[in-house]
Amino acid sequence: MSLYPYAERFGVVRAFPQRGRPRAEVLAEIDVMSEVEDSPYHEGRISGSIYSGDEAHYAFLNEVFGHYSHANVLQRDMYPSATRFEGEIIAMTADMLHAPVVAGEGACGVITSGGTESLMNPLLVYREWGRARGVTQPNVVMPVTAHVALDKGAHYFGIELRKAAVTDQFVADMDSVRSLVDDNTVALVGSAGTYAHGLIDPIDELSALAVERGINLHVDGCLGAFILAWGVDLGYPVPVFDFRLPGVTSISADSHKYGFGLKGSSVLLYRDPELRRLQYFMVSDWPGGLYTSPGMSGSRSGGIIAAAWAAMVTLGRDGYTAIAADIFRTAAELRGVIESNDELRVLGDPYFNVAFTTTKQSGLDIFHVNDFLxxxxxxxNGLQLPAALHFCITRPNTQPGVIDRFAVDLAQAISYAREHVGTPAKSGAFYAGDVTREQIESGMASWLDATQSLPPS
Ligand SMILES: Cc1ncc(COP(=O)(O)O)c(C=O)c1O
Incomplete structure (x- = not known):
């Protein structure tokens, strides 16, 4: 990945231009860049990331966004529609996840900027919950596969994270979870499904343990909630992972992933409004006025919220279920293709996000397979511990012919891997995509420095 893309084609901006450029010229540049960048997803070659990929849906959402792109949700008096959109998004998501909502009481939620924020907020909440009960050194127990945004939140909020082992099926090992829980444990976390392998932790057992210990359980449904929720209706034996389980106290579900909204929104639900209150932040003696905010963000775009709402009300249960049917079917086909190669094995029992690696006997490096692909x-997406790849199926991957083309290329990728045994692979396990091992080895922090640096002079 180049750090200075388009420098040759369009030059670089190094200082504030004195005079503005014509809009048409700028739009022409944007057209070129976005068309090139979108083309692999149009061909269905991207794992995850682009969840809907329906051009007509995006055009509609962009139109909706345009009405409120300039609106700040904080100014509720100016844009009461934002209050309507948020309340209705939360109500629809709560309904989807069987939250106990009774005439405005019971479950509640907040809209956040994405999955990371929807995982960090509950950590803060459970720290505060523990503090009110005299826990000054809180810990949270989760399997090693829980999303890394929880590590980030624990780091920000001074919470000890205790990481439980996973079973040979790559879901939480309950013995390990139990062994880590003590009197300072304020919450457990399980995923439905995990980022790495798309798998569902034994949420029923985690729920039972949370109830037994009188502690909280957050279910990370950021990736999976908006797709797994339709699985049972489609006849898949998806285990219950939502508020029907009594120990589940909060669930995160990203409207900007399988919720098919625009990027920048997620829904965080709590079983009890008392929990949600713990994430509110209020200051009454600031010269700027009384300050209240439900979460981490300050100003937020009304456009993103309107688009998330519009996605949900235009697709409805029928629309989501129809797309989910294609995604589950395609993932099963993909799994069949992978398993038809003796050199490969699938990790766990996935429904929509299929992780696979090379078998020990094959002696092949999965990253060689990835290099060819x-x-x-x-x-x-490259994974580690163990080294593996995942192909998270989204709507663009469900087009006819995609999995057939993948099957052909995968077979050649295995031959390539065989030919390159003993040589270092170019690719590796990096969360943010196409970065070479060399770039990773040059140091993760310096890689970040480089991506945030000014263009070359
Ligand atoms: C299971 C899971 N949780 C949380 C996140 C973080 O979401 P975001 O990238 O929106 O912050 C992801 C992202 O892929 C995820 O897969």
Whole structure:
């Protein structure tokens, strides 16, 4: 990945331009860049990331966004529609996840900027919950596969994270979870499904443990909630992972992933409004006025919220279920293709996000497989511990012919891996995509420095 893309084609801006450029010229540049960048997803070659990919849906959402792109949700008096959109998004998501809502009481929620914020907020809430009960050194117990945003939140909020092992099926090992819980444990976390392997932790057992210990349980449904929720209706044996389980106290579900909204929104639900209150922040003696905010953000775009709402009300249960049917079917086909190669094995029992690696006997490096796939413009996600790839199926991958093309390229990728045994692979396990091992080895922090640096002079 180049750090200075388009420098040759369009030059670089190094200082504030004195005079503005014509809009048409700027739009022409944007057209070129976005068309090139979107083309692999149009061909269905991208894992995850682009969840809907329906051009007509995006055009509609962009139109909705346009009405409120300039609106600040904080100014509720100016834009009461934002209050309507938020309340209705929360109500629909609560309904989807069987939250106990009785005439405005019971479950409640907040809209956040994305999955990371929807995982960090509950950590803060459970720290405060513990503090009110005299826990000064709180810990949270979760399997090693829980999303890394929880590590980030624990770091920000001074919470000890205790990481439980996973079973050979890559879901939380309950013995390990139990062994880590003590009197300072304020919450457990389970995922439905995990980022790495798309798998569902034993949420029923985590729920029972949370009830037994009188502590909280957050379910990370950021990736999976808006797709797994339709699985049972489609006849898949998706285990219950939502508020029907009595120990589940909060769930995060990203409207900007399988909720098919625009990027920048997620829903965080709490079983009890008392929990939600713990994430509110209020200051009464600031010269700027009385300050209240429900979460971490300050100003927020009304456009993003309107778009998330519009996605949900236009698709409805029928629309989501129809797309989910295609995604589950495609993931099963993909799984069949992977398992038809003796050199590969699938990790766990996935429904929509299929992780796979090479078998020990094959002696092959999964990242060699990825190197070849990348050369054919497939963008897999590289994983580690163990080294693996995942292909998270989204709507663009469900087009006819995509999995057939993948099957052909995968077979060649295995041959390539065989030919390259003993040589270092170019790709590796990097969360943010197409970065070479060399770039990673040059140091993760310096890589970040580089991505945030000014263009070359
Ligand atoms: C399971 C899970 N949780 C949380 C997140 C974080 O979401 P975001 O990237 O919106 O912050 C992701 C992202 O892929 C995820 O897969």
């Amino acid at each position: 990348a050369s054919r413009r497939w963008r897999m």
